[in-house]
Amino acid sequence: MLSPAHLAFAAALLLVLRLPAQAVSARPIVAGKPAPSDAAGTARWLAAQNTWGVLSTISSELSGAPFGNVVSYSDGVPGEGYGIPYFYLTTLDPTARDALEDERTSFTLSEFPLGTCGKIDPENPTCAKLTLTGKLKIVDLRSSEADLAKSALFTKHPEMKDWPRNHHFQIFKLEIENIFLIDWFGGPKPISPSEYLEYGRNQGSLKLS
Amino acid sequence: MLSPAHLAFAAALLLVLRLPAQAVSARPIVAGKPAPSDAAGTARWLAAQNTWGVLSTISSELSGAPFGNVVSYSDGVPGEGYGIPYFYLTTLDPTARDALEDERTSFTLSEFPLGTCGKIDPENPTCAKLTLTGKLKIVDLRSSEADLAKSALFTKHPEMKDWPRNHHFQIFKLEIENIFLIDWFGGPKPISPSEYLEYGRNQGSLKLS
Numbered sequence: 001m002l003s004p005a006h007l008a009f010a011a012a013l014l015l016v017l018r019l020p021a022q023a024v025s026a027r028p029i030v031a032g033k034p035a036p037s038d039a040a041g042t043a044r045w046l047a048a049q050n051t052w053g054v055l056s057t058i059s060s061e062l063s064g065a066p067f068g069n070v071v072s073y074s075d076g077v078p079g080e081g082y083g084i085p086y087f088y089l090t091t092l093d094p095t096a097r098d099a100l101e102d103e104r105t106s107f108t109l110s111e112f113p114l115g116t117c118g119k120i121d122p123e124n125p126t127c128a129k130l131t132l133t134g135k136l137k138i139v140d141l142r143s144s145e146a147d148l149a150k151s152a153l154f155t156k157h158p159e160m161k162d163w164p165r166n167h168h169f170q171i172f173k174l175e176i177e178n179i180f181l182i183d184w185f186g187g188p189k190p191i192s193p194s195e196y197l198e199y200g201r202n203q204g205s206l207k208l209s
Numbered sequence: 210m211l212s213p214a215h216l217a218f219a220a221a222l223l224l225v226l227r228l229p230a231q232a233v234s235a236r237p238i239v240a241g242k243p244a245p246s247d248a249a250g251t252a253r254w255l256a257a258q259n260t261w262g263v264l265s266t267i268s269s270e271l272s273g274a275p276f277g278n279v280v281s282y283s284d285g286v287p288g289e290g291y292g293i294p295y296f297y298l299t300t301l302d303p304t305a306r307d308a309l310e311d312e313r314t315s316f317t318l319s320e321f322p323l324g325t326c327g328k329i330d331p332e333n334p335t336c337a338k339l340t341l342t343g344k345l346k347i348v349d350l351r352s353s354e355a356d357l358a359k360s361a362l363f364t365k366h367p368e369m370k371d372w373p374r375n376h377h378f379q380i381f382k383l384e385i386e387n388i389f390l391i392d393w394f395g396g397p398k399p400i401s402p403s404e405y406l407e408y409g410r411n412q413g414s415l416k417l418s
Contacts, residue, residue, distance in 0.1 A: 043254055051331065052262050052319065052321060052331035052332065053263075054262075054263035054265070054277050054317045054319075055277075056263070056265040056275035056276065056277040056315070056317075057275055058267075058273075058274075058275055059296055059315075059342070062342055062387055064267075064313070065266065065267075065283065065313040065314075065339060065387075066265035066266055066267055066275040066276070066277075066313060066314065066315050067275070067315050067342060068263050068264075068265040068275075068315050068316070068317035069317065069338070069340060069389075070317060070318075070319040070321070070331060070332070070338035071331075071332055072323050072330055072331050073334035088332070092396065094389070095384050098307035103274070104274040104275060105274075105275065106265070106268075106274060106275050106276050106277045108263045108265075108278065108279060109279075110263075110279040112259065112261060112322070113321070113322045114281070120368075121366050121369065122260065122261035122279060122280075122281050123279070123280055123281035123297070123366070123369075124368065129278070129279035131277055132276060133271055133274050133276060152232070153345060157330050157332070159329075159333065160330065160332075162265075178271055180276075180278075180303070187273060187301065191214075204232050207256070
């Protein structure tokens, strides 16, 4: 009978044989990161592993120009991500003000800050990048979702719970409508929001971090 | 006579005395990073130190939604940044296609991936964040600016010069019209594009990396 190590080696070999030579030499497969062919898994891994990204809104103060802002987020407690990014924002900042006027928003993550791209350039398609586009909504503080979101945010960002009360931080979430993932040569991978959100549902809680 | 070390200590002490107690305890001043009160210097330091960021456009394919994309950039050869971000983009990617239809673009950088924020949260205002908003323009390959931009890009991103010719990469630059910088408590710092671009001009070439 084959051991798990044999099976892992055979799987890696099959993967290598499926890929063009250029791709294989450009980027080794990183342990822990899903295979590039597993697009939904890679997107969920990026969302689970990162702790910050860039939230882009339509700027009400800059005549409708796109405005990207650095924000922290969480899609679940460490080791248990659900894919929906939650944010802790104040209307003292333009991003929350913009979203309250026009909900259209995108949220962008890179694999590069995770350190798993090695010497590959951040723009190289094998250094994965994810853009979730949709609507940024306030989460009702009295809902059970707000409890989950608070726990997700405050475990990954402990200082948030001490941020000034008079700044009136609120929990927002991105309702995902479109997913743009580059994780290999050959252009963006088509993933539907339901494929992304339901990924791993049959495997109990998803361990991607 | 006072030695340079004495002067540096006195300057640091003066800086500390000017800041509220909460700010001082929250974040030490990082060596190499300009003081938070030096807003234009901090913005230029972020642009010189980072190698990638998020470029946000108005998406033509997503009905005008804002679309943030991870890109590499350079504002000069290492150690000599000029503040203007140059990019190497292909219309195989939506960002360049968007910009050719609507030039309005923002480019967002964080101090967090530089490692100088320590344990401070990426959204904490003392972990600096910069958004440059303006127009994304193609740089004419026959211009002397193109030579400067190529040298800036290819020294910081050596693999770019080997990227596939049939992808028709072009050099773009952001013509900056608005600057949003958070580098401390108290809201965004007002910096004009000319203050940002002319920073350090009287000191010869600017050494910010």
